[in-house]
Amino acid sequence: MNDSILPITEQPLVEHPKSATAAPSISRKSVAAAVAGNALEFYDFVIYAYFAIYIGKAFFPVAGEYGSLMAAAATFGVGFLARPLGGVLIGAFADKAGRKPAMILTAALITLGTVGVAITPSYEAIGIAAPTIVVIxxxxxxxALGGEIGPATSLLIEAAPPGRRAFYASWQVASQGLAVAVGGLLGVLLSLSLSAEQLASWGxxxxxxxxLVLIPxxxxxRKSLPETHEGEKERSGSAIVGEVLRNHKKILIIGVLLFASIAVASQIGNYMVSYAVQVLKLPAAVAQSSVLIGGIVTFAFSLLGGHLSDRYGRRVTNILPRVALAILIVPLFLWLTGSPSLVTLLTVNAVIAALTALFGAAGIAQVPELLPIAIRSTGLSISYAFGAAIFGGSTQFIVTxxxxxxxxAMAPAWYLVGISVISLIAMRLLPESRNANVQQ
Incomplete structure (x- = not known):
């Protein structure tokens, strides 16, 4: 694919030659298998954010009102730093060996990480070993999560029926919303069932x-998933990565900036639990309920975004919600900080989640559609992982x-405005991909 990306007014419609090989069909069970793994891995990753206040107190006894929270937020960011490595290694593995083995590998890795966080004793019990284990x-x-998005999304796009690729890909974002909702529901139930001391101690x-019950x-x-790309086993992973960096670097860079606003908006939504408790001084149960609503809204609006993207195109569904979010976020935070309550918190989080889900669904389809099948998983993994690592991984620490x-208390809103403007500039350079042939 030509690496030259012109402004959209000068860019011809991207259409790959017709492939002699038809896209394999994919059952609802296979779609469920692909997105269930993504939901579970995302759930394991984000519940750390929901309980960051308690994790900070358990593993990072730093002085100051915000000390432990900042330390926990920094460790949350460490997980993002590993995403680019996972994107490169597992993404290339998926292009070399196939989508299915890569997706099974990511499930195994997330299991190890989750077990470790769940059973590690506190700093008070084992000292410096506790935060060290948590960081690992x-x-x-x-x-795992850095390597998950590329092969799973590539499989969904490659196996989707004609005219339905964005909707199928949107299940990736929708599954993340489902993970957020389940995590938020557990948070609410735990906050209502346990005392503050019990929640901080072990809850x-x-x-x-x-x-851990669901991972097996x-x-x-995932063992029953169809394979949409047999891979090129004779090529090394480094050769695949090298081709991506040599021939598609402009798409990668624009993709990083596109995913940056998705990552920042999502992490600010996840951060609202800590923000509500630490800054707005709202009860823990109220704070956790905002995440539950955000997850439900993300699930619904992701699927809507996929449908709209298939009907009207990727660009319009990518751009308009970003503009709306940049315009609305400051007034919404002024309202929230001026009148902190359950209603204002839920409303603000719902608006952030809805608009992010709309452009997230379009973006998760647009970038991989612009990449050839032989390097699609690697290219998408790199763009997504670097966007998430550089911008999403630092969001909670920066706003804290x-x-x-x-x-x-307006810092999160202004930070999101700045990132939104940067991503809109990047969108000016990204061509429409609705009619691309993804089997080439």
């Missing part, structure tokens, strides 16, 4: 242990630091 577990989780570990089921389901340094 976060690295494993990040490695936060329960959601990690719950996921996901691995079993900004709030502490400036004393302004």
């Amino acid at each position: 577990c976060r690295l494993l989780q990040g490695l 936060w570990r329960i959601p990690f242990l719950v996921s 089921l996901v691995v079993y389901m 630091w900004l709030i502490a340094a400036t004393g302004s």
Whole structure:
């Protein structure tokens, strides 16, 4: 594919030659297997954010009102740092050996990371070994999630019926919303069932242990997945990565910026639990309910975004919700900080989740559609993982630091505005991909 990407007004419609090989059919069970794994891995990754306050107190006894939370947020970011490595290694493995073995590998890695976080004793019990183990577990989780998006999304796009690719790919984002909702529901139930002392002492570990029951089921389901790309076993992983970097670097860079706004908006939504408790001084149960609503809204609007993207095109579904979010987020935060309550918190989180889901569904289809099948998993994994690592991984730490340094509760809103503007500039350079032939 030509690496030259012109502004959209000068860019011809991207259409690959017709492939002699028809796309394999994919059953609803296979779609469920693909997205269930993504949901579970994302659940394991994000529940750390929901319970960051308690994890910080358990493993990072740092002085100051925001000290432990900042340390926990920094460790949350460590998981993002491992995403690019997972994207490169597992993404290339999926292009070399096939989508299915890569997806089974990511499920195994996330299991190791989750077990570690769930059973590691506190700092008070084993000292410096506690935060060290947690950091290693976060690295494993990040490695797995960095390598998950590329092969799973590639499989869905390659096996989707004509005219339905964005809708099928949108299940990836929708499954993340499902993970957010389940995590939020557990958070609400735990907050209502346990005292603050019990939640801080051991209650936060329960959601990690719950996921361990489901992982064997996901691995079993993934063994029955169809294979949409047999791979090029004679090529090394380094050769595949080299081709991506040489011939498709402009798409990768634009993809990183596109996924940056998705990552930042998503992480600010996840951060609202800590924000509500630490900054707005709302009860823990109220804070956790915002995540539950955000997850439900993400699930619904992701599927809507996929449908709209298939009907009207990727670009319009990518751009308009980003513009709306950049315009609305500051007034929404002014309302929230001026009148913190259950209603204002749920409303703000729902708006963030809805708009992010709309452009997230379009973006998760547009980038891989612009890449050839032989390097699609690697290219998507790199773009997504670097966007998430550089921007998403630093979001919670940056906004916590900004709030502490400036004393302004508006920091998350202004940070999101800045990232949205950058991503809109990038979108100006990304061509429409609705009619691309993804079997080439």
